[in-house]
Amino acid sequence: MTIKIWKIVLETLQVFGIFGGAAWVYWRFLGERVHAPQVEFSVEAVLHGPSGNQYAAEYVLTFENKGKTRVQTDKIELRVRGIKRGEHLNYWEGKPERLLFPQELVKNRAVIPETYGYTFFEPGIKQEYRYISLVDTDYQFIVVRGQFFYAKGNTHSAERVVTVKANETTC
Numbered sequence: 441m442t443i444k445i446w447k448i449v450l451e452t453l454q455v456f457g458i459f460g461g462a463a464w465v466y467w468r469f470l471g472e473r474v475h476a477p478q479v480e481f482s483v484e485a486v487l488h489g490p491s492g493n494q495y496a497a498e499y500v501l502t503f504e505n506k507g508k509t510r511v512q513t514d515k516i517e518l519r520v521r522g523i524k525r526g527e528h529l530n531y532w533e534g535k536p537e538r539l540l541f542p543q544e545l546v547k548n549r550a551v552i553p554e555t556y557g558y559t560f561f562e563p564g565i566k567q568e569y570r571y572i573s574l575v576d577t578d579y580q581f582i583v584v585r586g587q588f589f590y591a592k593g594n595t596h597s598a599e600r601v602v603t604v605k606a607n608e609t610t611c
Contacts, residue, residue, distance in 0.1 A: 518549050521583050
């Protein structure tokens with residue numbers, strides 16, 4: 441009789457072990473999302489100059505893969521819009537509480553050339569991509585927006601406002 445009880449106890453422990461293992465797998469892979477892309481993404485602008493009435497604008501898009509899997513993208517875009525000096529600040533119509541930057545300086549430009557096909561970010565690696573253009577000195581503010589696309593079409597974006605000052609070289 442004791443052998444039967446021990447057999448039932450061991451079988452019960454096996455069942456709990458299987459369910460416990462399944463719960464751990466579910467939590468580890470779905471709850472923690474260890475195989476999901478985990479990219480920290482930011483943008484910044486460095487203004488060099490001015491020279492004449494323009495700055496050389498260096499836009500830096502920084503990607504840091506904090507996950508455990510390689511992330512691949514075939515599309516990274518940059519958009520820059522501005523507000524000229526003395527221009528009245530307004531909200532963007534249809535987008536409450538969002539400042540309007542009416543002037544388009546860079547319109548959804550590809551940061552990586554199409555001939556590259558794609559780029560990727562390895563786990564634990566921090567990479568920077570740069571895009572260089574011009575900003576006239578008659579701008580007071582610019583907003584820099586970077587965006588990249590994951591394989592399934594989801595996007596990840598970052599945005600930053602920069603004050604354009606005549607005597608500063610970095611923003």
